[in-house]
Amino acid sequence: MEKCIEICTVGDSIRCKHAHDIIDQINHTVNQWKTFADEVKVDPQLRDEIDRTILDLGTD
Numbered sequence: 321m322e323k324c325i326e327i328c329t330v331g332d333s334i335r336c337k338h339a340h341d342i343i344d345q346i347n348h349t350v351n352q353w354k355t356f357a358d359e360v361k362v363d364p365q366l367r368d369e370i371d372r373t374i375l376d377l378g379t380d
Contacts, residue, residue, distance in 0.1 A: 327377070347377040 331339020353374055357367040
């Protein structure tokens with residue numbers, strides 16, 4: 321959540337009216353990594369290694 325606040329602060333500072341919505345959309349998409357990886361048959365070990373590096377900004 322702290323990272324989300326930092327990113328939203330940057331969005332506000334550059335006067336991006338929809339920063340929070342954009343961040344939510346990106347976060348939602350990135351957090352579907354495993355589904356996308358499975359669809360294109362990424363090696364499960366690599367898929368899981370990448371998944372462990374993904375931050376969930378939990379902006380909801």
